[in-house]
Amino acid sequence: MVYICCFSLTVFAQTQFVVSGKVIGADKEPIIGATIQDKANKIGVISDINGNFSIKASSRNATLHVSYIGMKSTEVKVEGKSTLTIVLEENTVKIDEVVVTALGIKREAKALGYAVSSVNNETLTAGNEQNVMSAISGKVAGVDISSTTAGPSGSTRVIIRGNSQLSGSNQPLYVIDGMPVDNTELEGAGKWGGYDYGDVLSSLNPDDIENISILKGPSASALYGSRASNGVVLITTKSAGKKKGIGVEFSSNLSIVKLLSNFDDYQRVYGQGRDGRPPMSPETASNTSQVSWGGKLDPSLEANIYNGELRNYGNVNNNILSFFRTGITTTNAVAFNKTNDNTSFRVSISDMRNWDIVPESDLNRTSVSFKGSAKMTKRLTVEAQGTYSYETVKNRPALSDSPSNIGNALIGIAPNFDQKWLAANYKDEAGRYNDWNGDKYRINPYWVINEMSNKSKRDRLMGQGRVYYSFMDCLQASFKAGLDSYTFRFTDFTPMYTPGFVDGLMKEMTNNVMQYNFEMMLRFQKRFKDFDVSAFAGGNVMRYEYESMIQTGQSQVIPDLQDITNYSSIETEHALVRKAVRSLFGQVSLGYKELIYIDATFRNDVSSTLSASNRSYFYPSVSGSLIFSNLFEHKDWLTFGKLRGSWAKVGGDTSPYQLQLEYGLKAYTNKGTSLGYIASGSVPNANLKPTSTYSFEVGLDVRFFDNRLGLDLTYYQQTTKDQILSLPLSQATGYKRAVINAGEIANKGIEASLSFVPVKTKNFTWDASVNFAKNYNEVVKLHDEVKDFELASARWANASIYASEGQPYGVIVGKKLKRTEKGDVIFENGLPTFDDKVSVLGNGNYDFTLGFRNAFTYKNLSMSVLFDMKFGADIYSMSAMQSHVNGTSKETLEGRQEWYRSEQKRQSAGVPAGNWIATGGYVGKGVMAIKNDDGEMMYVPNNVCVDPAKYWQALQTTSPEPFIYDNSFVKLREISLSYTCPKKWFVHTPIESITLSAYGRNLLLIYSNVDNIDPESSYNNGNGQGFEYGSLPSRRTFGFGINVKF
Incomplete structure (x- = not known):
């Protein structure tokens, strides 16, 4: 034995x-x-x-x-x-493509049961766009990116798979190297005007970014909790790399910025004045600088302008264009890295300077970043990184309905009125404002850029430390601590004599934000025969603090002294907001024979903004994928095939201080004692419960012929319920609004990405890709007593953006033109009639989007071309409305000469206007009601001639319908060309490579339905999209760059 x-x-x-x-x-x-x-x-x-x-x-x-x-x-x-x-060896076919997923964990894309899109540094920086998210516009399916016309100092609005929040932000969570960062936008432009103050992304240097992954649905982002209910943008920055030794990289770019278009396609027949006559005196000239109902333009004639001078009455070419200057942007960056057996680090310094197309508007930004790691022992690794950026902006342009919005002033200038005349005469010898148009809501643009001023400074520090300890090959623990801190200071100066602010005004605003994140995680990963098993569990603590101090000074004492203490009346507002969320999370992943993968996740958040009984909420997700291509042995034509599916639930909390009344102190006292008051205008709700979002997604990913052809399809459904809203109340209650749980929004749609390689030879490759996305959105339910929720409004244009039950999110509403059952507009006395109640007139959201990118490579020469297309949205252009009211639109030519002739006949005949039947004028297209011989009402074509000026002015404050346009567009978004010098040129030199590049961005507006504005112009970056007013011209960029590596 x-x-x-x-x-x-x-x-x-x-x-x-x-x-x-x-x-x-x-x-x-x-x-x-x-x-x-x-x-x-x-x-x-x-x-x-x-x-x-x-x-x-x-x-x-x-x-x-x-x-x-x-x-x-x-x-x-x-x-x-x-x-x-x-x-x-690296997998060039990319079947085993690696993507960054939630919590910064890298996984094979084939194992994921949900959609994740990635953009690498080469694609991101091809057009040298300085705003990171603007740079991926048109490159990712299902991600809608827009911005205001504020230029490089402005923010970016990013919406993933449609709007789902009625109040608060619909934008995603941003995570940089595994740590969430704050991207809260300050309240910007709206119906009372304002500025675009920028966002966190504007402080990032695109050259420091290695990759961006976009987690689109709740299944992908559930592990980040309630902050990620709108999706997640994961930004991975560059590290030192694996190559041992010291490396240096230098890059420099010079960009020339021009107007995308002149945006001055106006009538050039009639000039300044009224009733077919040019201004005959300085008084009438002062009130008609932006009124073009005058006489026919004639360069042999002279007419008065606002300061009493006689000026040529001929057409001025390129009148708007000549106000703006050629912009310049320079970027310079240098990076150092070093790697050895146990340590590696990368340090980069970048400087960006921009002189905008708007005169006297400049931006400077400097950033320094560090990223390093050290292997302390065989099992212990320590990592640290940090980024500091300092940004100054001089004279951010005012937007929307601001009196100082330069766009508002320029769009209405009469075609004979040279805007350069305003430069020399915007103030008198005493320094007082010269009135040029009799309108305090459209200030002389040269007074704006030379006398008014604003400046801002933003300091931002983002840093984190990470510790990893491997107990054994399959078990690892990690701890992370991160800080995101910034201070934003803004000063807005309005000098004495400014229309509407004759005594002067100054506003100083300081905002401080601090966000801490602490995270611990234990991770297990091992293969058991045919099974791959990985799991992790951990916890996170997030603390957030926001403090704001605003001082407003009125009645300037000493002219030209820009100091808040130089005002006789100073009001101070202070706000302090704190929030904390404690979380537990985990995931289990199983893989079988690289054929079937299943993931299950959970997260439980405890939020300080909800009551004790509701502040803890749990949400799970499950996803899976089947690699069906591995079921076939002989599949030369099928390179890869995967089916995927997922389901998830995500909870959401609210902003702080919604549970109880807020109290404050008045600025004045009674017998030396400050008086208290109830600061909140809303009825609090101690029983608020978390918002819930439910998501379902299925997809197909197939690739053929060694990756020469690929198709990725996704269908998704998403419903958000129990939204936390502040709904209006009768003021008889003593409050303006009440905070409640209400509202349900549904989104569903499809996304498709098609990639193909039409040509591939030894030296030449042509890669092409098309991405398509279509989202259908519906406001399913609001509240039993509230059917409409206002998202935005135009204060004087009788138009709003609503979330209305049974309608898509963000419809444009206003009074509609009265029509017959056949759709003909009903006229009365030659003017259109209007409904008494408001109706839905349009939808500010796009039906579908398309991106088409081509990349060509021949030896060391590369070229890429990107087309960006969006279709189906509507826009209410108040700029177009104003051009009709002022008489500069080409549409206002119809009937004008006929009306003037009719008036001449009337005056020659000595007939009062009320007794005269016009023999010519504007005849609106529609019908009018008359009685037939039997006394019954019937409709006949409208044939009443009216003054075109009165016709268009009648529409100014009654119905926005005639000025709502299809906002579809096609743009040549980007072209880039680069050449990498052969390595043999640098033998026996320290130079590793040199790459030369040329690029252009926002190059051509190929198709649009709206005259004189960029279709991407927007009132602001808020939830209410679909308005445009006084938009500045968009910017077109051409540039050159060099990159040298040592």
């Missing part, structure tokens, strides 16, 4: 053969986490932090299968060797 046992042990020892070794890449750097599996007994291990492994093979002749995400799998025969060095 003893003999038999010894014999058995001997045989077992002979069959169990221990193999040790190291897994490295083509660059000879170790690969951490590679899977090594014996094909016979299915025993598998994972390489450690140095790439080392040890496995008990089934025999001396065993075959090992070695794989790692993003690398080509390989099989190695042991052949009796006890030590192996295994080299893995």
Whole structure:
């Protein structure tokens, strides 16, 4: 018996053969986490932090299968060797593409049961766009990116798969290297005017970014909790890389900024004045600088202008264009990196300077970043990184309905009125404002840029530290601590004598934001024969603090002294907001034979903004994928095929201080004692419960012919319920609004990405891709007593943006033109009639979007071309409305000469206007009601001639319908060309590579339905999209760059 046992042990020892070794890449750097599996007994291990492994093979002749995400799998025969060095090559076919997912974890894309889109640095920086998110416009399906016309100092609005929040932000959570950052936008422009103050993304240097991953649905973003209910944008910054030694990289770019178009396609027949006559005195000239109902333009004539001078009455070419200057943007950056066996770090410094197309408007931004890691022991790794940016902006342009909005002043100038005349006469000898148009809501643009001023400073510090400890090859613990802090200071100066502010005004605003994140996580990863198992669990604590101080000074004491203490009346507003969220989260992932993958996640948040009974809320998600291409043995035509599906629930909290009344102190006192008051205008609700979002998603990912053709399809449904809203109340209650849980919004849609390689030879490759997205949105339910929720309004134009039950989110509403059952407009006395109640007139959201990108590579020369297309949205252009009222629109020419002739006949005949039937004029297209011979009402074509000026002016404050346009457009968004010099040029030099580039961005507006504005012009970046007023011309950029690596 003893003999038999010894014999058995001997045989077992002979069959169990221990193999040790190291897994490295083509660059000879170790690969951490590679899977090594014996094909016979299915025993598998994972390489450690140095790439080392040890496995008990089934025999001396065993075959090992070695794989790692993003690398080509390989099989190695042991052949009796006890030590192996295994080299893995990069997978150029990208079946095993690696993407960054929630919590910064890198995973194979094929294992995911939900859609994730990625943009690499090369694609991101092709057009040298300085705003990170604007740079990916048109490059990702299902992501709608827009911005105001504020230029490089402005913010970006990013909406993933439609709007889902009635109040608060619909924008995603931004996560930089695994840590959430604050991207809260200050209250910007609206119906009372204002500015675009920019956002966190404007302080990031695109050259420092390695990759952007976009988690589109709740299934992808659920692990980030309630902050991620609108999706997540994961930004991964560059690190030192694996190459040992010291590296230096320098890049420099120079961009020339022009207007996208002149935007001056107006009538050039009639000039300044009224009733067909030019201004005959300085008084009438002062009130008609922006009124073009005068006489016919004639360069041989002269007419009065606002200061009493006589000026030529001919047409002025390029009148709007000549106000703006050629903008210039320079960017310079240098990066240093060093890597050795145990440490690596990267330091970068960048400087960006912009002189905008708006005169006297400039921006300077400097940023410094550091990222490093150190292997303290075999099992302990420490990482740290930080970014500091300092930005100054001089004279952000005013937007929307601001009296100082330059666009509002320029769009109405009469075609004979040279805007350059305003430059020399905007103030008198005493420094007082010269009135040029009799309108305090449209200030002389030269007074705005030379006398009024604003300036801002933004300091931002983002940093984090991470510690990783490996208990064993398959078990790792990590701890992260992150800080996001910034201070924003803004000063707005309005001098004495400014219309509407004759005594002067000054506003100083300081905002401080601090956000801390602390996170611990334990992660397990191991292969058991045919099964890949990974799991992690952890916790997060987030603390957020926002403090605001606003001082407003009125009645300036000493002229020209810009100091808040130089005002006789100073009001101070102070706000302090604090919030905390504590969370537990976890995920379990299973994979079987690289065929089936299943993920299940959970998260539980405890929010300080909800009551004790509701502040803890739990939400799960589940997703899976089937790699059906692995079911077929002979599939030369099918490179890869995957079906995926997911379901998720995500909770959401609210802003602080909604549960109880807020109290404050008045600025004045009674007998030395400050008086208190109820600061909140809303009825609080101590029983608020979390918002819930439910999502379902299915998708198909197929690739053919060695990745020459690929298609990714996604269908999704998403419903957000129990939204936390502030609904209007009767003021008889003593409050303006009440905070309640109400509202349900549904989104559903499809996304498609098609990639193909039409041509691929030894030296030439043509890559093409098309992305398509269509989202259908509906406000399913608001409240039993409230059917409409206002998102935005135009204060004098009788138009609003609503969320209305049964309608898409963000419809444009206003009084509609009265029509017959056949749709004909009903006229009365030659003017259109209007409904008494408001109706839906349009929808500010796009039906579908398209992006089409082509990339060509010939040897060392590369070129890419991007077209960006959006269709189906509507826009109420108040600029167009104003041009009709002022008489500059080409449409106002119809009937004008006929009306003037009719008036001449009337005056010659001595007939009062009320007794005269016009013989010519504007005849509106529609019908009018008359009585037939039987006394019954009937409709006949309208034939009443009216003064065109009165016709268009009648529409100014009654119905926006005639000025709502289809806002579809097609743009040539980007072209880039780059050449990398051959390496042989730099033999025996420290230079590693030199790349020269030329680029253009926002180059051409190919198709649009709205005259004289960029279709992407927007009132603001808030939830109420669909308004435009006084938009500045959009910017077109051309530039050149150089990148040198040592």
